[in-house]
Amino acid sequence: MTSTTAGPDLSPTSGAQPVNTPVAPTADAAVTLQPVPLGASRSTGGFWFDRMQANRRQAIRTGYEKLETAGNLRNLRIAAGVEQGEAKGPIFMDSDVYKWLEAAGWEYGREADEEVLGWIREVTAVVAAAQADDGYLDSVQQVRGKGERYTGLHWSHEHYCAGHLFQAAVAVHRSTGDTGLLDVAVKLADHLVATFGPGGIEEVDGHPVVEMGLVELFRETGNRAYLDLARWFVDARGHGIIRTRFGVDPTYFSDRVPVREATSPEGHSVRAVYLTAGAADVAAETGDAELLDALVRQWEGMLSSKTYVTGGIGSRWDFEQFGDHYELGPDRAYAETCAAIASVQWSWRMLLATGEARYADLVERTLFNAFLPGVSLAGTEYFYVNALQLRHGAHAEEERSVAHGRRPWFDCACCPPNIMRTLSQLDAYVATTADRDGVPGIQLHQFTTGEVQAGGARVRVSTEYPWDGTVRVEVLESPGEFELALRVPGWAEGATATVAGQDVPAAAGDYLRVRRGFAPGDVVELVLPMTVRPVEADPRVDAVRGCVVVERGPLVYAVEQADLPEGLVADDVRVRVAELRDARAEHRPDLLEGVTVLHLPVHAAVGAATGPLYRPAGDDPAPQAGDATQVVPAVPYYAWANRELGAMRVWLPRA
Amino acid sequence: MTSTTAGPDLSPTSGAQPVNTPVAPTADAAVTLQPVPLGASRSTGGFWFDRMQANRRQAIRTGYEKLETAGNLRNLRIAAGVEQGEAKGPIFMDSDVYKWLEAAGWEYGREADEEVLGWIREVTAVVAAAQADDGYLDSVQQVRGKGERYTGLHWSHEHYCAGHLFQAAVAVHRSTGDTGLLDVAVKLADHLVATFGPGGIEEVDGHPVVEMGLVELFRETGNRAYLDLARWFVDARGHGIIRTRFGVDPTYFSDRVPVREATSPEGHSVRAVYLTAGAADVAAETGDAELLDALVRQWEGMLSSKTYVTGGIGSRWDFEQFGDHYELGPDRAYAETCAAIASVQWSWRMLLATGEARYADLVERTLFNAFLPGVSLAGTEYFYVNALQLRHGAHAEEERSVAHGRRPWFDCACCPPNIMRTLSQLDAYVATTADRDGVPGIQLHQFTTGEVQAGGARVRVSTEYPWDGTVRVEVLESPGEFELALRVPGWAEGATATVAGQDVPAAAGDYLRVRRGFAPGDVVELVLPMTVRPVEADPRVDAVRGCVVVERGPLVYAVEQADLPEGLVADDVRVRVAELRDARAEHRPDLLEGVTVLHLPVHAAVGAATGPLYRPAGDDPAPQAGDATQVVPAVPYYAWANRELGAMRVWLPRA
Incomplete structure (x- = not known):
């Protein structure tokens, strides 16, 4: 035990004392970060x-x-x-x-x-x-x-x-x-x-x-x-x-x-x-x-x-x-x-x-x-x-x-x-610190507005993530040579970055590593592409065959009954991938404590409500959806069921 | 109680005594049959x-x-x-x-x-x-x-x-x-x-x-x-x-x-x-x-x-x-x-x-x-x-x-x-009896080789059902005017029938009713079309979207790993409806105590084993199957898992 005080002791941790965090490897632990x-x-x-x-x-x-x-x-x-x-x-x-x-x-x-x-x-x-x-x-x-x-x-x-x-x-x-x-x-x-x-x-x-x-x-x-x-x-x-x-x-x-x-x-x-x-x-x-x-x-x-x-x-x-x-x-x-x-x-x-x-x-x-x-x-x-x-x-x-x-x-x-x-x-879970080749560094794993202090450096992160893809990291204090690493998510193909205004490569699925003699005021900016991404599953995931999920940034979206017009049930929504890619994003500060909704072009399944449960199979591909395109909002899945509870789906069948 | 004997009493039931069957409505019951x-x-x-x-x-x-x-x-x-x-x-x-x-x-x-x-x-x-x-x-x-x-x-x-x-x-x-x-x-x-x-x-x-x-x-x-x-x-x-x-x-x-x-x-x-x-x-x-x-x-x-x-x-x-x-x-x-x-x-x-x-x-x-x-x-x-x-x-x-x-x-x-x-x-569950307009009758609900005696008539049913669609009913005893009803299953579109050699209509999903003065030796023959039927589900059955079941006669078929060639896993079988309709049926007396197998043309899913679980969606329709058609046997679902246990599927994804 390292403390015998009965009251709060918020003095900085020192030496061998574990840092104030849920998972605190010892100095001897086999960890990279x-x-x-x-x-x-x-x-x-x-x-x-x-x-x-x-x-x-x-x-x-x-x-x-x-x-x-x-x-x-x-x-x-x-x-x-x-x-x-x-x-x-x-x-x-x-x-x-x-x-x-x-x-x-x-x-x-x-x-x-x-x-x-x-x-x-x-x-x-x-x-x-x-x-x-x-x-x-x-x-x-x-x-x-x-x-x-x-x-x-x-x-x-x-x-x-x-x-x-x-x-x-x-x-x-x-x-x-x-x-x-x-x-x-x-x-x-x-x-x-x-x-x-x-x-x-x-x-x-x-x-x-x-x-x-x-x-x-x-x-x-x-x-x-x-x-x-x-x-x-x-x-x-x-x-x-x-x-x-x-x-x-x-x-x-x-x-x-x-x-x-x-x-x-x-x-x-x-x-x-x-x-x-x-x-x-x-x-x-x-x-x-x-x-x-x-x-x-x-x-x-x-x-x-x-x-x-x-x-x-x-x-x-x-x-x-x-x-x-x-x-x-x-x-x-x-x-x-x-x-x-x-x-x-x-x-x-x-x-x-x-x-x-x-x-x-x-x-x-x-x-x-x-x-x-x-x-x-x-x-x-x-x-x-x-x-x-x-x-x-x-x-x-x-x-x-x-x-x-x-x-x-x-x-x-x-x-x-x-x-x-x-x-x-x-x-x-936001950041770690590590020396690489004797150079101290901070690794930013999650993007949230705030400050991180480690390895002799202090940085300020500013972002509207997950609604906006720009992550701005400003150096407030620097020990001199230093490595700042920002995770470029695997989904973020096409990400771009600048260091002090100069373009640097940012490969999806790895860290953007910027090593230099940072000075206070230096800015690293990462821009993640916030396109609408239709995603499908490995065909062995039988339950979602012929369906896609709509993602934007780190968020999976859902179609919720509360957003659908009278007469269109979430169960019957159909989509076309090419149309989804062009879906318009709109930030709605008034909705669900502020969310970016995606206006998805959708089709209504035709004939769903008629005929027996099992029926002679139509020729391939089965004609299951009509062409009466409507546009309905999709909301981030995390926010569903915060309004009137109704039908909802994440996986949307293709038209 | 109607009997006080301690030993078996197999004398014919009479009058108000319930017939020897699991569900025996009383004479006053509101039943049709x-x-x-x-x-x-x-x-x-x-x-x-x-x-x-x-x-x-x-x-x-x-x-x-x-x-x-x-x-x-x-x-x-x-x-x-x-x-x-x-x-x-x-x-x-x-x-x-x-x-x-x-x-x-x-x-x-x-x-x-x-x-x-x-x-x-x-x-x-x-x-x-x-x-x-x-x-x-x-x-x-x-x-x-x-x-x-x-x-x-x-x-x-x-x-x-x-x-x-x-x-x-x-x-x-x-x-x-x-x-x-x-x-x-x-x-x-x-x-x-x-x-x-x-x-x-x-x-x-x-x-x-x-x-x-x-x-x-x-x-x-x-x-x-x-x-x-x-x-x-x-x-x-x-x-x-x-x-x-x-x-x-x-x-x-x-x-x-x-x-x-x-x-x-x-x-x-x-x-x-x-x-x-x-x-x-x-x-x-x-x-x-x-x-x-x-x-x-x-x-x-x-x-x-x-x-x-x-x-x-x-x-x-x-x-x-x-x-x-x-x-x-x-x-x-x-x-x-x-x-x-x-x-x-x-x-x-x-x-x-x-x-x-x-x-x-x-x-x-x-x-x-x-x-x-x-x-x-x-x-x-x-x-x-x-x-x-x-x-x-x-x-x-x-x-x-x-x-x-x-x-x-x-x-x-x-x-x-x-x-x-x-x-x-x-x-x-095979047959019932009923008078309609004072005319006695037998209704055949299920098709099995045997005899039915009711309403003063006795008939012999001969059939190789469910492998063959011909059901032959020969009158052995007749009370004179009599109605013989044979169920024409709902799946049996195109069924045909003859009475004493003469064609009569046989509508699927109803009873073929033949009322006449039957004489011993008269034959009613129903022929149910034993085509291979690809069947699909109401699109609201999300779990089988894009899949078909193969049926023949009253049987649902399954593809079982035991019948597949090396390298083709049941999980990856794909089918095309037009090809299924022409699948060849073959009766195999040696297999699974005698079954009719269907030789299904199938395709192997391409790319299933590669790539991440979730991936950018391809254009519609998703190209998921190659063209390397193979032909594999499907067996009646009821007979699966009687050999070496392996992968099996009833619902087959479309190529």
Whole structure:
């Protein structure tokens, strides 16, 4: 532990002390890039800043209240013996508390707020009081388990809750300097080290996340036993170590194939990708190149056949699982919001390890199109599931159905506080720093208006991204020779750039690297082409055959019923690619808190409403659409279902 | 009760006694057609006869053994107090016993077999011993419930098991004359009448089937209280009467919308359609035209937007439910075998009520393409789920996955004995009898080689259907003026017919009705065109856009990896409709117990294996297939996965 102050200690981090950011590799870690601390990477305006502010102003407070009303804190008080009753909610109720604490921690790091600090300390006290003398902590298990521990680890989520506690404790400690929650975490981690691994209980939790938590706690405390246990958990898995009760096979638990042998993630998407993210942490801190190679292979497998065009992952409703390769149907897309978050966490770690732009590309795609749809513009209602299509007349069944619209909370409330903690740490994913050949540098991975300070330099980023493609980086302070790298997204064919007014090449899918003796006032400007891009899928994605998605910049667009004229149902919209390319973009500050809409020429399907369900096939190609072109607005997919809920589709059939 | 003999009584039924068939409307019932008793409708050879014989020779025996090894009979013995231990298996374990008893009963009716009768009596004794003094019977509940009854009726399946018992008791009584099982059923039914309905427990079981069971028991015994209770169950439902525990909403239980108001079945597919089938029985016996109208509307809703091209229903894996309208993806098609059986039962009742050919059309499509795929050619291995596509490299997860191939039994073994009882009663669905304007008649709904005796006439049907389209009906006995009606399937445009050598019109989708003074030796011949028919779906079925199915006769065909040349994966097969129409059919007696294969010209998708998952859209239409035509065999879908398991697809993308 590095701090003993009880109050906030916001002095700059120094030397071996981990930087104030969620993923802080040690000085010895095998990484290419180093994170820039929160505060040193700081959004000050624009798209993401607005979302972060909504999170700060609305969600964190609401979340704090929900922890009480949903019973999470009560469970902990019952475990502490200060309240009586039965535990409420799913077995992993504590994890919601920890995810909220993590969110509050990072928020306090962004901007000190005594009310938030008060909440953190109040909740920390509730958590600490529930902890058993030997460090064990899991309120639901303590209350329901009649003294039993770890007897059903495939489902009990005891390590899962611990992992989220560790991440929260690191956040609170790094951001506030408070050691209260860290003390609880260390006590629990020491208990796990004493209890699990070779010679102890040789089992793993059904739901990974403890691996990431343990590595970060190692980074925070320097206690290598935590890293060793994390590595053991990563390698023990995949050999059928989890007993398969209830007829659920090891696939679901990422326990069928060892991490080092798997070619793509499978089973429960959040479990699978929290595991690979934790494995990436282990690989970084142990310098395990073989493990990193395996993770690169898995990531490529995911991207090439198991990822929605939005970046979302996990297509199956049943058991929230990855489907087979190319099983990516839009109507029943599960694409859990938490899985998108897991994907961002994994890709971020792969980016730190390798420095390759493709990982930041997927972070961007996922944040805009798979993560952000999970929360309302107001910041207080959530999608658990993110389908890419809602049919006209769809009936809402269970609470996760998109046909319900976003909801304030869930019985299984994993997603809301996960969104909160992600928005609160979003500045961490904007930039990194690295020396190349002894020259310090800043790498800009995501584009948001703000400042970045690292490697002796300070730059100001100004952009209207994602609505406009111009990213202006002005050097405010310079150490002299310096390398400024800006990611040119893979979609940005035709990007251009200038350095101090001179054109420089900017290849899509790589970093634009400008190395020179920068002086304050120097400007690097990157211009990404904001054309309307019709995109199609590999023909093996059967469910979207003959369809295209419309993209502009980093955004995937959707046609929503609310924008369609009377008589035209979203289900029946048809498009022609050549016409889409010329679609007009219009920024509408009044709409959906400001969005650029695309005015798409569309055709209405002819004959859809007549004839039997199955009919003699027409000659190729089937005449399915008429020529009565209309122009209708498409909105960014993330913003859908913020008005009257109606039919929606991302994949548009060709006329 | 109509018989008190303990042994088999196979004397012809008379007067008011119900005929020996699963659905036997009373003389007062509001039906258009009357069933022909088993025995009077009798297959003697050909396609379905072979399947029935496999069922008789293999499955009934295997099922009998499984009831012991899977623990079903042991549960009953524990409930009877003659064995000790905990109940095994799901809450509805008794229903497997009853479905097997029903199958064995109808089999005995087809052909007396002392060994089968011995099994029936042995199992009946086990069931009878478990029954409580007041008639209550549900072994799992008796053993696990600690004396509680009906406290969790939304999930306990107590009425569900009762319904299957009633159907089994009717089968055994009608076929063997034994009253043992009927006595148990009557005692339980009397207990239900005394316990449920107005003034009693006003609740309904989460899983319908008791409605059908009660009506048939009313038909068998004449006790109108059973019919009244069935009607009460039908009408009580749909008003949220089932408390929604566990976050599962009323939709799942068909409890969201009253039967009389619903426009299509929704929720759990087997529940929903067992309910509508039971409602059809109620409508028939109460002469409730409003209820029948509502069922016609629901059936039309199902057929027009919630039915696979195979006739299968229920597209969602999660909760085994109907999807939204047009949500009919082939890869994750659930299409539970039991749901196909439920659909056949419902359509059969609608056919009896209305006499309309479309109901028999759906029975045919479903039997060949949604029911039959559920069982191996050997008759001993089963699909629970009937996907219409299996991708190359798909990984088998849970036991229901098609990627496992068919399996000998399941933890939840609803499908295997359901298949057994359906095959054992298949002759019941072949023909009906009815007077029109005082003229007696026989209606042939399904085509199988055999004899039908009804209305004073006896006819012999000879056909190689479904491989050949000629159906020859020879009059063996005639009462003089008589009407012979043959269904001309909706797919059979261009059908021709001759009566005593003279051409008569035969319109597809209706009955060919021949009324004349028939004499023995007269022949009516129907020739159905066995062309290869490419079929496409309503464009709102997004998941199969740009694809066609190949049909021939009543069969849906599939391309299976086992038939493809090295280097061509089923996933990449492309077709052109004009080429398909000319595909050559070849009967292969050596293949899959004799099938007609279709030699389809196919193209291989070009470029599928290269490029990113999502890519700039090509101009319309997208060039996705090359011109290297190959010819590969397609096999009837029902026969797939009887060889080496590999990729398979029913819907073939257009080149």
